[in-house]
Amino acid sequence: MEGPLAHPRDVKVLIISHDVVGTRMAGPGIRSWELARVLSQVVQVTLAVPGETDLTSDGVAVRPYRPDDIGSVAPLVEQADVVMPCGWTLQVFAPLFGGERPIIVDGYDPHVMEALVQYADLPFDQQEAHQQSGRSLLHQQCTLGDFFICASERQRDWWLGLLSAHDRVNPRTYAADPTLRSLVDVVPFGVPPRRPERSRSVMKGVVPGIARDDRIVLWGGGIWEWLDPLTLIRAMSIVARERGDVRVVFPGANRPQPRDEEDMPMWQRAVDLAQQSDLLGRYVFFGEWVDYTTWQDYLLEADIGVSLHFDTLETHLAFRTRVLSYIWASLPVILTRGDVLSNMVAEHELGVLVDYQDAEGVAAAILALLREPADRRESHFEEARRELHWERVAEPLVRFCREPHRAADRVSGGPTSVGAEGYGWSQLHREILAQEEQIEHLQALVAGYEKGRFIRLMKWLHRLPDLRRS
Numbered sequence: 001m002e003g004p005l006a007h008p009r010d011v012k013v014l015i016i017s018h019d020v021v022g023t024r025m026a027g028p029g030i031r032s033w034e035l036a037r038v039l040s041q042v043v044q045v046t047l048a049v050p051g052e053t054d055l056t057s058d059g060v061a062v063r064p065y066r067p068d069d070i071g072s073v074a075p076l077v078e079q080a081d082v083v084m085p086c087g088w089t090l091q092v093f094a095p096l097f098g099g100e101r102p103i104i105v106d107g108y109d110p111h112v113m114e115a116l117v118q119y120a121d122l123p124f125d126q127q128e129a130h131q132q133s134g135r136s137l138l139h140q141q142c143t144l145g146d147f148f149i150c151a152s153e154r155q156r157d158w159w160l161g162l163l164s165a166h167d168r169v170n171p172r173t174y175a176a177d178p179t180l181r182s183l184v185d186v187v188p189f190g191v192p193p194r195r196p197e198r199s200r201s202v203m204k205g206v207v208p209g210i211a212r213d214d215r216i217v218l219w220g221g222g223i224w225e226w227l228d229p230l231t232l233i234r235a236m237s238i239v240a241r242e243r244g245d246v247r248v249v250f251p252g253a254n255r256p257q258p259r260d261e262e263d264m265p266m267w268q269r270a271v272d273l274a275q276q277s278d279l280l281g282r283y284v285f286f287g288e289w290v291d292y293t294t295w296q297d298y299l300l301e302a303d304i305g306v307s308l309h310f311d312t313l314e315t316h317l318a319f320r321t322r323v324l325s326y327i328w329a330s331l332p333v334i335l336t337r338g339d340v341l342s343n344m345v346a347e348h349e350l351g352v353l354v355d356y357q358d359a360e361g362v363a364a365a366i367l368a369l370l371r372e373p374a375d376r377r378e379s380h381f382e383e384a385r386r387e388l389h390w391e392r393v394a395e396p397l398v399r400f401c402r403e404p405h406r407a408a409d410r411v412s413g414g415p416t417s418v419g420a421e422g423y424g425w426s427q428l429h430r431e432i433l434a435q436e437e438q439i440e441h442l443q444a445l446v447a448g449y450e451k452g453r454f455i456r457l458m459k460w461l462h463r464l465p466d467l468r469r470s
Contacts, residue, residue, distance in 0.1 A: 015039075085097065217303065234359035
């Protein structure tokens with residue numbers, strides 16, 4: 001970006017989504033789509049998506065790209081004044097991001113924490129390979145970013161720690177803004193400003209085994225390794241002994257995958273447990289991934305929304321977007337304690353918090369919430385929704401895009417002012433690599449000692465005066 005722009009409407013923003021954007025999309029794709037929509041109200045927005053899409057927008061220019069072809073992205077970057085490369089796109093297309101163009105890093109998904117859980121059953125060398133890839137991406141994000149957004153104050157603390165370790169919290173960035181909000185700020189996931197509207201029946205009286213007057217417990221979103229659908233299925237065994245009209249629905253199988261990924265093993269474990277418990281097709285149902293435009297029908301037809309997780313580091317930093325869908329539809333929530341949104345649920349009295357892997361507690365919560373009047377908590381949901389509208393949560397991002405700028409330390413030629421050369425790796429990373437080489441050298445030296453070379457060397461040195469005299 002050369003020189004100041006005459007008017008915010010002249011600013012050209014490029015968002016590069018790493019996830020599928022279409023009628024069938026998951027959280028990252030939804031976030032890219034909604035943030036593009038909000039930004040298009042004040043600046044010019046192009047949304048680059050992997051592969052083709054069946055979505056169009058009057059305000060957003062949607063452009064496909066090929067994940068394995070940097071040339072399909074380069075012209076879009078060249079035309080932009082500011083770029084937000086999401087997820088792995090910053091890593092794959094890193095040579096494009098080393099100029100004067102401001103870079104926005106969306107850090108709402110703590111992918112390295114997810115990877116710890118996702119690959120925990122693999123051999124350690126494979127786990128470490130996945131972590132190395134994640135650390136490399138984090139390093140590039142911390143090095144190349146001019147403005148960072150995340151989903152919560154808890155996540156912001158984490159990012160401030162990461163940025164401090166990369167020398168991004170320094171006299172220059174502090175002088176520009178002592179709060180550092182101009183460097184990293186909170187832009188959580190949001191909900192649409194309009195209320196959901198029901199268009200047709202999708203579960204009751206439609207899915208075989210679910211009657212029109214049954215009560216639905218909905219598991220929104222996918223089944224990932226860091227989530228705990230197993231406790232909900234075990235709880236359903238308890239509930240079924242008291243009520244025969246309760247059904248659990250998991251409509252999030254077969255997630256739309258952008259990079260030939262496979263479903264996580266937890267999905268099959270959940271199906272197997274339901275079958276072994278004689279609940280599958282009777283009290284527990286698994287469906288296909290739901291279209292974004294149809295999702296509101298599932299929400300409005302359900303009676304309770306559930307999100308359960310394990311006690312892990314991922315939980316501490318997570319922001320469960322499925323919970324926001326429940327709030328959008330005034331759906332009482334059953335949520336495992338420990339993450340950020342459990343605090344919101346408790347503060348606004350939006351449902352019931354349960355302990356980790358507590359099947360009896362989940363069963364008791366289901367039975368208690370089904371006895372409540374349907375509109376008992378409506379005023380609480382309305383208050384929470386006002387805080388979560390996309391137009392409101394995106395305000396820090398909108399402010400930056402109105403007047404995009406380089407970070408104070410990057411524009412000044414400071415320690416992290418880097419170009420595309422070396423994929424933006426900083427002096428800090430080079431020093432770490434040098435230290436690793438020294439460690440490898442010492443390890444080789446120790447191995448030599450263990451093989452007896454050191455002892456032979458000392459004997460040779462002891463004989464050296466005699467050899468010289470002879």
